[in-house]
Amino acid sequence: MIFYTDTAQRTFSIETLNKNNPTIADSLLTNKLLETKFLEILSAYDHDSNLTPLGKKISQWNSDDITNWSNNLLTQNPSKAVDDNFLPEMMAVIKRANLIDTNNDPRLAQILSILMLLLHQPDKGRLIQVATGEGKSTTSAMLAVVLALRGEKVDIITSSQVLAQRDALERKEFFAMFNLQVEHNTSEEKGKLPRYCYSANVVYGDVSNFQGDLLRDEYKAYQTRGGRPFNSVIIDEVDSMLIDDNSKLVRLASHIAGMEYLETLLAAIWSELGRLDNHLIYSAGQQSHYFIQGAFKYENGELTLFNNENGEESVAYPINDASLFRQEHIEYYIRQIIERKSVFIPEYLQEFAISQIENWSKAAIAAKSMTENKDYVIKDKSGYSVIAPVDYYNTGIIQDKTSWQNGLQQFLQLKHALRLTAESFTTCFISNMEYFLRYGCKIYGMTGTLGSHDAQDLLSSIYPVDLAVVPTYKPKQFVELVGILAHNSEEWLAEISHSIVEETSKNRAVLVICQTISDVYKVKESLLNSGYPSDKIKLYSRNDNDEYLAVGTNIEAGEVIIATNLAGRGTDVKTTKEVEDAGGLHVCLTFLPDNLRVEEQAFGRTSRQGNHGSSQLIIDQSELETKFGSEVNFIDNIADLKNLRDVIEHNKLEKVKTSGADNLKRNDRLFNDFCKFTNELRNSNDNEFKLAQLEELWGIKLKQISEQCKRLEKTSCNSAIEEYAFKELNSFKAEMRVQYFNGYSIMRNPAYLVREGVNKLGEGNRYQQSIDLFDMAINLDAAYSFAGYYNRAYAKISQGYVLSMQSDDDEDEFDASWQVSAYSDLMAAKSQIESVIIPGLVSIQIISNHKPDSELSKQIRNKINLLKEQINYIDSAAKTIENCKSGCITQISDRILLPDLFSSDIPEDEILELNMFGILQLFELDTVEPESSVFDGLLVAVLGVAQIFVGALCIVAGNYQWGVAFITEGLQDLYKSINAIQSGHFSWNNYWTEKGITLAVTLEMMGAENLAGKLGATKVLTKEGIKTVVKEEVKLTTQELVKKAIKESAIKTVVNIGLDYAATGLSKAAVNEFKDEIRDTVNKKISNSLLSQHMVGSLSHIMMVDDFNHNAKGRNAINQGVADILTSKRNIIGEITSKVLTSLSHSNYSTIKAVAYTARAANTAHDVSKLQDFADNFCQSLEGKIRYIESNLPSLADLLYSSSRPIISMAEATEIVKTLERIGAINNNQFCPNAVEIIKL
Incomplete structure (x- = not known):
């Protein structure tokens, strides 16, 4: 009867605790349903089974008896399981199974909790508050057996993966007694097939794993869940998941090829913010922020300004709102970079980049203020350091599968020189709310704290649930000491140490709960400095190492556990008898939690299961202003502070x-x-x-x-x-x-077309479909299609070889023009890697200014080295084509997967990045002689025409990011395609570094120093020499300050841009190598004409104007001129080639090597004569066209003035040009080929 008395008292307590909940009162208490069911369970436990009589009480059964009973229920009498009248016998058998499995008889509170959850309203689930220490894990497992025996698939959602793994493994035998299978979903098994775990009756896991698998199942169509229904869910720590993390999103990472190209821009933003902050100071005396233009020193509240080397004064400008000033400047800086095309951004990412300006600005500023071991930790993952967010406001968990968006993750990586990961889009996501609503009215949840009336009202308004409270099975013996509000950090640490020493002196143990990992270290250091023995101190600040062992054993008298909120929720801190006799565990909570629930969870670590215990809040008031505002400074007691906290909540x-x-x-x-x-x-x-x-x-x-x-x-x-x-x-x-459904018109990102083309390579021994896809990729964004060019070269060679081997044509009709076209593609790929991709990587290294052994530096080196390997294979393949003898053709001789390039230390991430672009393999070539082959003949004439065209346009391109390809088609019966290729061979030994330096300097000059000049007329300190800030100030708005400009930086920027264009455009090595490669008379004529000093200067002038104007107006005019000339001479070309050359194509890459094929022999002297005459005529016409175009161009002084006004005047621009002319860098308005060397001297 003692049990009966306890039950009556317990149901009375339930009635008292739930007096304001009519649902509980009406359904469970008024008609004594709860008490009746409980007594029926006890009766069934002391009797034999009605379903499967075994001749003995259920309380005497063994595991085999339970298995036989469940077999009978599941196979012969499944309808019994859903009958509420059969529930007492089910619970009695489950009660016996738990005793066998754990050697613990379920407590009264656990059985009452299960009954309260099961006896819910048909249209609602139920959430219950169960005191900490009442064994929610056991309650969850027993409830899961009931639901699973009723034929439901049960998902048990724990607060962490560790708990999910633990419970699934520890309770495997318990579930097996009922012929039920239990699994967890926390393994790394992530494929495109159904996961084995979801076939189990019961699955444990944390919510993010369930959500991720749902997205893979429904959105990715991987069938991950294998058709598993959303029957029932049991949620541990339900308040955390349904309130604190209600809006939390789980998303599948979607890597988008090409997002890596934005990393140069992000690095520039981060560097610019650093420069800006180095020139921002706060004067306590003036109570104002100042931006300093020029050199200065700020020590002990005193600002000293210096003159620069030209004697010009440094200036301090007052800033009204420093936060707004920083954000507006960074936004302005980003916009300038994008508009001026100072860094390369693919066409398909332009719109995204513009839309991210505000987000990137805010993220960079946020990353500056965020703190390691508070907001995030840096941890090792697969050999690399990664940024992992910390949920320090709520659970203290290190979220190593979570990454921040909108550039924040990348800025933090730049901050610590870690490997950069590409930014991703939010495309595939689900919120906690949406996920839990999938279970409808079958939501069963438990927590130690349902929280305030507001929190409970929110739960019942969003989810179809009601709420109830279960009393503890023993009265709590708990004392909360008066809280302490410290005024500063030093006082706070001293109070914490004093409290620890005082409580441990009584033979008690202490659990200190800090908000951040950093605070844990501070408290430990303070305690050690006070003389406390180090062997008595344990840490539990991280969930990703073995610190959890600190709470794995009984805590002894005098021991101190310093933890984050990891220990504040769901942790069972067990104490020795000596500690309990001395008053139990003392909890010192060193911060004010955001809500009452988190506070009660922390205090719930003590006085568990009827034990003694105490707690106390010790708070640093100086840390509260950020959270609560300046109002907190007028609060002098904990009670008022809690009231303010509750209002905010x-x-x-x-x-x-x-x-x-x-x-x-x-x-x-x-x-x-x-x-x-x-x-x-x-x-x-x-x-x-x-x-x-x-x-x-x-x-x-x-x-x-x-x-x-x-x-x-x-x-x-x-x-x-x-x-x-x-x-x-x-x-x-x-x-x-x-x-x-309209072909490939949906495509914007060329990488998808390239990968589609790679997938289709060689289908049915055909390659044209792949070539067409590579064509489309290149046309989408030719400047970022090195993978398209490279794979197209492979496809053309493969296709050409197959067709050549299948051809029955006579030798005189042999066509190998595809080799020329493939060569052009190889050179285009190489050019793009050398002039765009690698310089961008080098500039990140220079801008970020980190040590050579940093992870970021190593990553960049890995990327560059991998690209160099590709260049080596391109050069090898190109050399094979160059050396291909008349009558022979090239073929693919070997294919090398990227990982096979390395014997050890394979750069897997860098390889994956190239794979995403469509570079899966590299290839080698050799030559073979087909059965029928005539490779010369009219090819001489066509190649001559191609080289005429390209010889001009290579100089126009000038080793910068544009180029022109001229393609001739339609040579009847002899030619399928002939590519015109930009000629000129450039030395790249130092080019990548030089381009990276140029880009880095340009980006920096657009930054904070530029901003300084934009801070116009509000001089606070203007006299020569050394000054201190005075009170006189004329304040401008932030917007007005941002719009000003600095003359010196502007002049240096435009001059350096001009010098860079000239240096990269007029390489003597390019000209010399081009000449060395021309071995026939036609090409000599063209070289002598178009590479003359006058023509080189004219073409450089045209190129320079285009680049200043950020367009291709002059280049396009030359292209059109070439087209007009060729069209007007079509009758001459027809005589030579028997087909009018009608096809012109434009490409956007630079520095493509000249066609190394040279004429082997003309069939007749007549053909050569005709070709020479045509070359003379063509050159004269083109020279006239170029002179006409140049005559309408502005001078260099005009360009400097138009691009920099009103920063510099026309007179100043003219003076700059004259200065450059005096030192020999400019001659007749044109940069000299060795201008850079001259300037350096």
Whole structure:
């Protein structure tokens, strides 16, 4: 009868605790249903089974008896399991199984908790508050058996992966007694097939793993869950998941090829912010921020300004709002970089980059203020250091599978010189709220703290649940000491140390809970400095190492555990009898939690299961202003501080209730709608690359919709916002549906076309489809298609070899023009790597200014070395083509996968990056002689024409980021395609470094020093010499300050840009090597004409004007001129080639090596004569055209003035040019070939 008495008391306590919950009172208490069911369980436990009589009490059963009983239930009487009248016998058997498995008889509170959860209303789930230490893990397992025996698939969601793994393994035998399988989903098994774990009756896991697998199942269509339904979910720490993390999103990382190209821009932003902050000071005396233009020193509150080498004064400008000033300047700086094309950004990322300006600015500033071991940790992962966020506000967990968005992760990586990871889009996501709502009214949750009335109201308003409280099975013996509010950090640490020493002197143990990992170290250091023995101190600050062992054994008298909030939730700190006799565990909470629930969870680490214990808050008031505002400075006691905290929490929960939940639901609905749309397209045409492009475009569209919805929240109601969002989505879907089924018109990112082409290489021994795809990729963005060029060369060689071997043509009709075309592609790929990709990487190294042994430096070196390997293979293949004898053709002789290039230390991430662009392998060539081959003949004439055209345009390109390819087609019966290739051989030994330096200098000059000049007329300190800040000040708005400019930096920038263009455009080595490679009379004529000093100067002038104007107007005029000349001479070309040359194509790459093929022999002297005459005529016409174009161009002084006014005057611009002329860098308005060397001297 003692048990009965306890039960009656317990049900009375339940009634008292839930007196304001009519649902509980009516359904469980008024009719004594809870008490009745419990007594029936006890009765069934003391009797034999009605279902499977074994001749003995259930309390005497062994594991085999339980297995036989469950077999009978599952196979013969499944309907019994769902009958509430059969529940007492089920619970009695489960009670016996738990005793066998754990040697612990379930406590009264655990059985009552299960009954309260099971006896819920049909249309609602139930969340219950169970005191800490009442064994929620056992309750979850027993409840799961009931639900699984009823035929439901049960998901148990724990607060961490560690707990999921532990419980699934420890309770495996328990579930096996009932013929039930239990698994966990925390393994790294992530493929495109169903995961084995989801076939189990019961699956343990943390919520992020469940959500990630759901996204892979429904969005990626991997069938990850294997058709597993959303039957029932049991949630541990339900308040954390459904309130604190209610809006948390889990997303699948979507790597988008080409996002790496933005890293140079991000590095420039980070560097610029550093320079800006180095010139921003705060004067306490003046109570103002100042921006300092020029050299200065700031020590002990005194500002000293210096003159520069020209005697010009440094100036201090007052700044009204430093935060706004920093953000506006960085935004302005980013916009200038993009508009001036100071760094290379692919066409398909231009819109994204512009849309990210504000986000990147905020992220860079945030990264500056964030602190290691507080906001994040740097941890080792697979041999590399990674940034891992810390949830220090709530759980203290290190979230090593989480990364920040909008550039924040990348700026933190730059801050610590870690390996850079590419930014990703949010495309595939699900919120906690959306996930849990999948279970409908089968949500069962437990927590130690349901929290305030506001928190409980929020739970019941969002989820279909009611709430109840279960009393402890023993009264708590807990004392909360009066809290201490310290005024500063030193006082705070002293108070904590004093409290620890005082409590441990009583033979007690102490758990110190800090907010951050950094605070843990500070408290430990302070305690050691006070003389406390180090062997008595344990740390539990991280969940990613073995510190958890600190709470794995009984804590002894005098021992101190210093922990983060990892120990504040779900941790069972066991104490020895000596500690309990002395008063139990003392908890020192060193920060004010954001809400009552987190506070109660922390205090719940002591006085568990009827034990003694105490707690105390010790708070550093100086740290609270950031969280609570300046109002906190007027609070002098903990009680008022808690009241302020609760008001803020109330407002926060109200906002979630009124708008936050609607926003989450809208975003989840948007994604679900898009997910259905994607599956519709996939079912009609399952093309992984089109789908990848669709996902990329969706990410950009979703970002636009979300940002506009945020703006509308200020003025519009939820229904209007909803209408806008879905109108935009439907419009997007309609557009995408048309483009998806219209060939490849949906494509924006060339990498997807390249990879599609690679996949189709050699299908049916055919290559044209791949060539067509590579063509499309190059046309999308020729400046960023080195993978397209390289793979197209491979495809052309493979196709040409197959066709040549299959040809039955006579020897005189042999066509090997595809080799010329392939050679052109190889040189284009090489040029792009050398002039765009590698300089960008070098500039990151220079801008970031980190040590050579940093992870970032090593990563960049790995990337460059891998690209150099590709260049080596390109050079080798090109040499094979160059040396191919008449009558022979080239073929692919070997294919090398990128990992096979390395015997050890394989750069896997760098290889994966190239793979994403479509570079999966490198290839080698050799030559063979086909059965029928005539490689010369009219090829001599056509190559001559090609070299005429390219000989001019290579000089126009001038080793910068543009080029022209001239293609002739249609040579009847003899030619399928002839490529005109830019000639000139450039030395690249020092080019990559020089380009990187040039880019780094240009970016820096656009930055803080430039800004300083923009701070116009508000001089505070103007006299020569050394000064101190005075009170006199004339303040400008931030916007006005940003719009000013500095004369010196502007002049240096434009001059250096001009010198760079000239240096890279007029290389003597390029000219000499070009001449060395021309061995026939036609090419000599062209070289003598177009490489003359006058023509080189004219072409340089045209090129320079184009680059200053950021367009290709002059180049395009030359292109059109060449086209007009060739068209007008079509009758002459027809005589030579028997086919009019009609096809012109434009490409955007530079420094392509001259065609190394030379004429072997003309068939007749007549053909050579005709070709020579044509060359003379062509050169004269082209020279006239170039002179005409140049005559309409502005001078260098005009350019300097137009691009820099009003910073410099026309007179100053003219003076700059005259200075350069005097030192020999410029001659007749044109840069000399050795201008850079002259300037250096």
